[in-house]
Amino acid sequence: MSRSLPTVLALLVAVPALGADLEEAARRLIDHQRREGRAYDHLTELCDDIGHRLSGSPAAEEAVRWGAETFRSFGLDARLHRIEVPKWVRGRPEVVRLTAPRDVVLHALALGGSIATSANGLEAPVLVVETFEELRRRADEAEGRIVLFNKRMGPDGNGGTHGYGDVVPQRVAGAIEAAKVGAVGSMIRSVGTADYRLPHTGMMRYQDGVPRIPHVAIAAEDADLIERLVARGKPVRVSMRLDCRSLGEVPSANVIGELRGRERPDEVVVIAAHLDSWDVGQGAHDDGTGVVACIEALRALKELGLVPRRTIRAILYMNEENGLAGGTAYAEDFAHELERHVAAIEMDIGAFGVQGFGVSAGEGGVETVRGLARPLAAIGADRITEGGGGADIGPMRAHGVPQLGLRSDATRYFDYHHTEADTLDKVDPVELGKCTAALAYLAYALADADEPLPRLDG
Numbered sequence: 001m002s003r004s005l006p007t008v009l010a011l012l013v014a015v016p017a018l019g020a021d022l023e024e025a026a027r028r029l030i031d032h033q034r035r036e037g038r039a040y041d042h043l044t045e046l047c048d049d050i051g052h053r054l055s056g057s058p059a060a061e062e063a064v065r066w067g068a069e070t071f072r073s074f075g076l077d078a079r080l081h082r083i084e085v086p087k088w089v090r091g092r093p094e095v096v097r098l099t100a101p102r103d104v105v106l107h108a109l110a111l112g113g114s115i116a117t118s119a120n121g122l123e124a125p126v127l128v129v130e131t132f133e134e135l136r137r138r139a140d141e142a143e144g145r146i147v148l149f150n151k152r153m154g155p156d157g158n159g160g161t162h163g164y165g166d167v168v169p170q171r172v173a174g175a176i177e178a179a180k181v182g183a184v185g186s187m188i189r190s191v192g193t194a195d196y197r198l199p200h201t202g203m204m205r206y207q208d209g210v211p212r213i214p215h216v217a218i219a220a221e222d223a224d225l226i227e228r229l230v231a232r233g234k235p236v237r238v239s240m241r242l243d244c245r246s247l248g249e250v251p252s253a254n255v256i257g258e259l260r261g262r263e264r265p266d267e268v269v270v271i272a273a274h275l276d277s278w279d280v281g282q283g284a285h286d287d288g289t290g291v292v293a294c295i296e297a298l299r300a301l302k303e304l305g306l307v308p309r310r311t312i313r314a315i316l317y318m319n320e321e322n323g324l325a326g327g328t329a330y331a332e333d334f335a336h337e338l339e340r341h342v343a344a345i346e347m348d349i350g351a352f353g354v355q356g357f358g359v360s361a362g363e364g365g366v367e368t369v370r371g372l373a374r375p376l377a378a379i380g381a382d383r384i385t386e387g388g389g390g391a392d393i394g395p396m397r398a399h400g401v402p403q404l405g406l407r408s409d410a411t412r413y414f415d416y417h418h419t420e421a422d423t424l425d426k427v428d429p430v431e432l433g434k435c436t437a438a439l440a441y442l443a444y445a446l447a448d449a450d451e452p453l454p455r456l457d458g
């Protein structure tokens with residue numbers, strides 16, 4: 001295929017040559033992770049020695065100590081950024097049952113933040129709807145009932161996230177909308193993609209002025225059962241007994257590790273993940289993989305002597321899952337430094353097949369990252385797409401800090417997300433190593449660049 005001269009020139013302009021030193025840095029980081037990467041060892045400690053670690057729990061505090069000690073054990077600087085986090089406890093395991101037309105145990109998890117029922121529990125007939133719109137249309141049927149929101153996640157699409165954004169509102173605000181029309185309890189079909197009768201927990205909210213009602217997630221199979229029974233005209237009733245409660249705010253911390261830049265140490269590239277998890281499983285993919293990738297990225301860069309011009313700061317945030325206290329407090333307490341934060345990269349999509357990065361930056365930023373990421377083609381991590389970031393680094397967006405999010409193949413992420421099955425065995429050490437190398441390399445490339453990425457409009 002021949003190209004016209006203008007086309008060739010345009011290509012040359014669009015893809016500037018990459019310095020041999022960057023190609024070399026990428027090659028060394030990829031090779032280092034393949035041969036002597038330790039991300040999976042760190043993850044084994046986090047998952048098997050500490051386990052799940054909901055904000056405010058003793059395990060979360062242990063994870064904070066572990067994070068700081070792990071950075072220091074590699075000769076890296078580490079400090080704690082003290083914050084306050086909400087403390088919610090599940091208490092005795094929830095009991096949710098179908099009581100009519102026959103008695104069946106439903107596989108359920110209270111959603112994080114839900115109130116308890118009375119000690120005797122509550123029992124009511126069920127109204128099945130799919131969406132808030134349907135609930136409003138059928139509002140006169142909701143009084144005194146338990147509402148089941150039975151909205152399915154879509155097929156893999158929508159950026160590989162199965163339309164997560166379409167189903168998550170029922171989890172977050174289902175109790176509010178159900179209570180507004182007189183319901184006494186609410187349930188959702190679990191936000192997830194696997195059919196192994198697993199409930200998926202997650203964050204929910206109440207609203208001032210609207211009665212607070214218990215809110216639980218049930219397994220997809222149990223939601224289907226209820227829907228089928230209702231469709232056949234059976235009188236369906238459910239009972240629930242929950243012991244969970246909120247215990248106010250308690251002290252906790254973000255953990256900050258640092259590799260100090262050699263020329264402009266006060267300019268910072270952030271790499272980020274969240275240290276907390278839900279109180280089920282081991283928080284392995286969500287977000288243990290991100291945490292250990294951040295730790296291992298700094299260890300690898302230091303060990304290989306790849307010290308960039310600017311500082312790379314790894315932030316292990318606390319409370320991403322149920323409040324975002326860590327991300328919010330960081331942007332507030334470090335506001336005076338954010339002008340010199342040149343980029344932030346978050347990893348919070350599990351460590352499946354690494355694909356690349358989503359990028360939100362000022363004009364030309366996506367193209368710049370695309371150029372920098374070319375050496376990551378060796379591990380399939382060079383796909384750079386418009387739009388990226390993450391929940392924890394989100395509050396820095398208003399300060400203009402360019403936002404990047406590592407992308408991995410999310411086809412199976414929501415099989416495990418927020419369930420008892422998010423455990424170490426689901427993580428492939430080779431894929432985790434590739435994610436780590438991609439994160440380390442891009443942070444290095446951005447921190448060593450002549451010019452920082454164009455900023456967002458603050």
Ligand SMILES: [Zn+2]
Nearest residue numbers: 274286287348
């Ligand atoms: Zn997460």
